[in-house]
Amino acid sequence: MDTFPWEITLTVLGVVIPTVAGVYEFFFIGRRRLGYRIQMDTRAFGGEFAGARHPSLVLVRIENNGSVPVDVDDYMETDPVGLSVRFPRRRVVRAFDPARRGPSSPTNAIPELNRDPERAEPDVLRLPRVPLNRNEHYKVLVLLDELDGDAAPDRDGDASDAVMESRIKGGRVIRTRYRSGVSRGVVALITVMASLIVALYYVSGEDSAAAVDCAAGKLTVVGSTAFRPVVEKAAESYLRACAGAPGEVEIEVRAAGSQEGVRALDEAGRRAGEAGPAMLAFSDGPKGEGHPQLLPRPVSFSLLTLVVSEDAGVQDLTPAQIRRVYAGRYRNWKDVGGNDLPIALVGRYSSSGSRRALEERLLDGATEPNVTSQDCRRRVARPDNPTLRCERGSTAEVLDTVAAVPGALGYAEAHAAAAEADRLHLVRIGGQPAELDAADRGVYPFWATEYAYTYGQPAADSLTAGFLRYITQEVGQDVIREYGQRPCADLANPRLCRPS
Template sequence: MNGVPWESVLAVLGLAVPVAAALWEFFLAGRKRLGYRVQMDTSARDSATSSGPEAGMLQRMQWDGADLRDPSVVLLRIENVGWTPIVEEDYVAPANDAVGIRVAFPGRRVVGMVVTECSHTVLRDFFAPGTPGLGATDGVIRLPKVKLNRRAHYKVLAVLDRVPDFTGTDFPDPEVTAGVVGGVRGGTIKRTEYYPFASRPVRWLLAALVLVSVAQSVSTFARGDDTVAAPLDCAEGTLHLSGSTAFQPVLELAAEQYTKTCPDARIPLTGSSFEGSVPGLDTLAAAGEEAEPEDGEGLGDRLSFSDGPKSDGRPQLLPRPVALSLFTLVVNEDTGVQDLSLKQVREIYAGKITNWKQVNGNDLPVQLVSRNPGSGTRTTLQRQVLDDRPLLAVTTSDCRSLDTSRAGRCEVAGTPSLLDTVASTSGALGHSEVGAATAHEGVRQVRIDGYPATLEGADQGAYPYWETEIAYTYGEPPADSIAAGFLRYLANEVGKDIIRSRSHRPCSELDKPLLCRPSGS
């Protein structure tokens, strides 16, 4: 017969240990508990050997005109260390006996005592002169039946002296006698200690809980990887991605991590996967029309990403904002330019400024390197920065043949090609998403009106070059499809970390996540 699995035993222990700790702390230990602490018990016998004008002061204390033989000082703290108030009727003493606590000092007699500190001023009424049950006789201090709320306390300071017939070197500890009805361990007053973290029994229980947790972890790893369940976002099948080259680095890294986490998922990426926002939407629309899904159903194996919203006329393509993408203007380092006003940018793209010396740069003709039509980066530049103004006519179809002796413009297909062209072309100006531009050598990012490409600048409404990165599906993908799983993956913590690592900001972290707009927009 098979025995009980170790995992079940550990699970039971993992539940029993914290329950036992809670029962101890809040029910058993939390009943009525009267405690005391000896916060000071010191003798003055060595003060005569001390240096200074006050040496031996304590030894010169007197009682009835005679010096004390061997004076000592004791400070006691009486406290309610339980979770229940203690009232006069709770003290274990006859009703006609006003004394609730007795403190004896073997080998010493009490010279004088005073209550020095009360946790609440109302407690002082219990120690007014003449209060029944309060006083000291020979070696015993008598304290009245004081009402103590939870965590309430008072302190007693006593001056003592050695009795003649006591010959020991050190005095025994004070003997405190008291009890409460219904208290822990018979209600006897106990000497307490200060635990900054937890009491000793609770610490043992917590240590046991840690051991149980370690054992559970070891058991889990010992079972091997075959029994580890995949995350809820995992789905099987093949997912085809297309669209924005600006968001391509995010999607490549996310696809790599997703397929590692979900072994039944495949996301093939080729050189033609990302050709721009509009070509990506065209690819998605064509795939949907070819598949001809039934009404109410969508494709579960395709996603397209666009820098900004689609154009009208494609109702089957459904948007889901994913991230806020920041873009930047980039120049060749030989231009001598680091900052342009919004007006200067518009005049450059309008052909009114054709040499960098006109904006306090070097004497070089402006060479505009742009993305092909259909690029989300280019569309965003025209809409957000250029106020929907068209770009200048292309002067050459091949950027490698630009005549750098005069101003010109050419177009390239993707962000990597644009950055390479700007870096290798004297006087060049282009546009890119921030993450790719930051990682590329040979180009310099340009501030607009003094603002770099940051979320803070977009939030303040001062930096204009940004756009919402939107994932498009053809219809509503099935909830268990790989397209739906990958979208959920991008929205969880791992996906958000990947998005941030490429200088984008997850929509869920913005003030307007449903619209995915910074607060200043």
């Protein structure tokens, strides 16, 4: 007989836990329930006030924290009023509605109920029958006088001696504390069932490879150098999860630039024919024209940043200043308020997706200047290009060069750049730092959508399809977040990840 798959067990328990907790809360904890909180209990005024020689103020909150509304008929018929709150050793002087909601306020009647100083129970506050829908509440501010003749110390709200002495039909009135969440019984129930889930996970470890959707074979991943750390970490995790699966699994990561990866995938697909290549390409941005067989899948929202050497003397540039620097109109950092130091542009090869994002999002579609230097220090004279600019093949090489060359300006994936912040500066753009939320809201302009490309539609049971599903689902998304990027599913504005 086949064993019951642990994934199905987890799914069933995932439905059972909230269902059982809800039923327990609904039927056993109470459908109709009023709660009261003492939100303040303190000495007041420092002397006699409104007939109280030793006045104190108490703020009482009445709330419907049950699962059904409470109507006027739900209060006990034996109680001439709705609710009664007793304040031992104190006399109720007056009660107020702190919200001052007007003539319809339920607390307008409270002073009339407590005005007679000779009544039998001067320490009791009587509240009218107030209908309350689920989660509704009202508050009452009570002026009290100490009966023992001495001013009592301040009391914490939870430590107040005030107590409710009323009931409601088919339910109860309870004192609530300053805490959130479900009751202790429900917490205990969830804890026990969660422990069962953990136990099932460990005793069913032999089935974990199947849950990851493993497939045997060799996969080659090409493309973006900025996204390479994410791919490598995801590949390591995938291989560990598939260690017990039948057949050998191998993933090789070769990152040489987004457009280079797109071209490599296209060429491999044309050679492979109908079977298609066991290859994925990741690109910082769209594939461009001329690759009709490549299918895009948005994977993540990648944040990019400008970086400068420490001695440049700038940490913020406006979009207009950035365009003028790359157009060659500003060639010294003093032109933008920095130090008297020549600007050395450190760019990427034309195959770089990060370069395409720079040109599209910061340069209004203009291209970077031509190369005029190999070492990024000495400029080769070119009459058509007055700037000093060199190129590097990867994110890491750009960061190393910017950190080493005086006056250098480059660009890189933001998480990788932040790791080098001890030797270079991340540049704010128009006063806005490189932050994912700011880019998501449209106030930070330098970002790119990370796409995964396949040559046609890979077979569902192939290693290509399996790894692609892995990196775009839960575990892979955690890796993406770990490296400072954001899965497309997390975006408040999902159109940013829409294929172009």
